Amino acid sequence: xxxxxxxxxxxxxxxxxEVTLRCKPISGHDYLFWYRQTxxxxxxxxxYFNNNVPIDDSGMPEDRFSAKMPNASFSTLKIQPSEPxxxxxxxxxxxxxxxxxxxxxxxxxxxxxxxx
Amino acid sequence: KNEVEQSPxxxxxxxxxxxxxxxxxxxxxxxxHWLQQHPGGGIVxxxxxxxxxxxxxxxxxxINIQEKHSSLHITASHPxxxxxxxxxxxxGVQGAxxxxxxxxxxxxxxx
Numbered sequence: 001x002x003x004x005x006x007x008x009x010x011x012x013x014x015x016x017x018e019v020t021l022r023c024k025p026i027s028g029h030d031y032l033f034w035y036r037q038t039x040x041x042x043x044x045x046x047x048y049f050n051n052n053v054p055i056d057d058s059g060m061p062e063d064r065f066s067a068k069m070p071n072a073s074f075s076t077l078k079i080q081p082s083e084p085x086x087x088x089x090x091x092x093x094x095x096x097x098x099x100x101x102x103x104x105x106x107x108x109x110x111x112x113x114x115x116x
Numbered sequence: 117k118n119e120v121e122q123s124p125x126x127x128x129x130x131x132x133x134x135x136x137x138x139x140x141x142x143x144x145x146x147x148x149h150w151l152q153q154h155p156g157g158g159i160v161x162x163x164x165x166x167x168x169x170x171x172x173x174x175x176x177x178x179i180n181i182q183e184k185h186s187s188l189h190i191t192a193s194h195p196x197x198x199x200x201x202x203x204x205x206x207x208g209v210q211g212a213x214x215x216x217x218x219x220x221x222x223x224x225x226x227x
Contacts, residue, residue: 107159
């Protein structure tokens, strides 16, 4: 399997522009997570989906952020309008579920976003 | 106080030394993860454990649920082990998938 695929790997944009980050999870995985990593705050969960349904979006910073998962093989994280403080590395991860048991998350390579 | 605390924040050692990184947490959990983030930025899951000890090659992870503490050990450390090691805990509610992360420990192994 190719692993979790994210695009683009790098994005530079100007303040106020819309940014869309994309993620393709590992085939067969039913959980998908979006994380943000900054020097100041480390890794933070933004939102996660189970079977394409958003389960916990309490980490989404504000209304400027939105995430969708239209099908099991694709998810987007959108920022509109973008601000310089959104500059960070955004990771997507996926995992599968086992009844009653924990499981490993597989991370994508990340998208480095710079908002000027 | 953060829910997950790691120590030390930075660690420099010589090749061959035995390394220990600690993680303490303040909430009930269903599982604890150790992750490795390479200098290039990629994140790899090393261990997921809910009790006892796990070993993979030169890496050993232990957890003490009563004391809310986990350790990651590296035996015969090597420069390629240089990375940031991140502890993360999953909530105690069965099926909960949310991870809460420590700030990471930056490990540098000198040849």
